[in-house]
Amino acid sequence: MxxxxxxxxxxxxxxxxxxxxxxxxxxxxxxxxxxxxxxxxxxxxxxxxxxxxxxxxxxxxxxxxxIKDPKDVALSKVIRLLDGPIALLPCVSLNYYEPCVECKDEVKCGLNKVMIQVRDEMLNVLENKTLADILDKE
Amino acid sequence: MxxxxxxxxxxxxxxxxxxxxxxxxxxxxxxxxxxxxxxxxxxxxxxxxxxxxxxxxxxxxxxxxxIKDPKDVALSKVIRLLDGPIALLPCVSLNYYEPCVECKDEVKCGLNKVMIQVRDEMLNVLENKTLADILDKE
DNA sequence: AATTACCCTATCTTTTTTATAGGTTTTGTA
DNA sequence: TACAAAACCTATAAAAAAGATAGGGTAATT
Structure with missing residues (x-):
């Protein structure tokens, strides 16, 4: 949330x-x-x-x-600014990366791999939806 | 996160x-x-x-x-169980719906409409990725 | 019967989020 | 030029959530 x-x-x-x-x-x-x-x-x-x-x-x-054109204000930008990372795990965050302490080898971690996929698909939405989309609906 | x-x-x-x-x-x-x-x-x-x-x-x-077949354990199920709602706002949650107190009319709220779209695209990923996907990568 | 390990409830600690407080600086205007 | 209006800045307090711990109860296996 x-x-x-x-x-x-x-x-x-x-x-x-x-x-x-x-x-x-x-x-x-x-x-x-x-x-x-x-x-x-x-x-x-x-x-x-x-x-x-x-x-x-x-x-x-x-x-x-x-200042900006609403179509240039991506949801992802606002979320990252106020909330921080969008990724579901620190080890797959592009902007707020941190290794998971419990993880011995990130490269071999299946959870890490899947969460990278999830992150990419979430970003695909959040980078492309913008303030303009919100304004269009009002 | x-x-x-x-x-x-x-x-x-x-x-x-x-x-x-x-x-x-x-x-x-x-x-x-x-x-x-x-x-x-x-x-x-x-x-x-x-x-x-x-x-x-x-x-x-x-x-x-x-008990379950890994491919029947969706990521969404685990997340909802331990973390609660997947939606980014309470007013668009399918399983944990609550109105936003500051919102006069949800039907006319552009933020609400966009977040419904975001939710649906997130679910499209999280309902279809499963424990089997994690295991495949290990 | 003893051991092993799940089951349950309550409480404490820490962190994060939310909110408040009080002053400082800039700007327009009378 | 003084005053009022409004953004700016920093710190701190309060509340909520998350994370962790404690200790005993209950059931099953040997």
Missing amino acids: LSKKTKYAFHALTFLGKRREQKTVLIQDISEEYGISHKFLENILLELKKAGILGSKKGKGGGYYL | LSKKTKYAFHALTFLGKRREQKTVLIQDISEEYGISHKFLENILLELKKAGILGSKKGKGGGYYL
Whole structure:
């Protein structure tokens, strides 16, 4: 399951995606729409900004806005940013690799091999579905 | 990521799958092989037994053994059993459905629609890959 | 009858997630 | 130029989940 952080990130991106003609959107507008704590959402939006997905403007009349084209924001990017690895095991993660402590030889591990296949098929979906797909459905 | 519980379950199933000609396997043999706490593994094996995947025999010469044909043990079954939902959001889970509290109308939620697609493609993999696939690779 | 090993429940510890707090910096505007 | 509005930043607390442990009970085999 996705963490609430990631789910909220998707909500916020959807909200901002629907208001792209608008210059900026306040954190508060988003937090009220979804009943998310203002401060909690703040941290999430900051991360999305650091990742180059959102832009922001300080001061009066400021707020957040979507920088990227929605079709260039893959679900995988958002998930990795807020939740971490997509792979089901650390030993098959492309971005967060770690060996399994209990595993003597990864090369001979059948579980490892199958989970690589699972990872690749999951990525095939999550890399190709984007924010644009979410917006299309609203 | 899968919990350690689920990962250990897969290890245990693999171990048992490789020893199907043997009548029974001791918990201790499995826990030593992978460095898993005996008691922790005990709980996992119990759950696998209750789910009809493993059988057991008490007393001297007892232990656990695989009941099912490895190709009938889908990865999805093991994951759901130990980890719970496979879906990325509660509102799209087939087996553990719960509405999202922040969502006013699920029917109009684009995130919901996309996550249903993601779920279906994930299941397409996880329902069709089985313990047999793991054993084939060892 | 003794041994062996499964069965069950409860509790403790650690880690992760979720949430909060309080201040700092930047910007527009009166 | 001072003030207000809004994002920015860092740290910490609270809650929940995961991981691990303990100890005894029950059943089966020799």
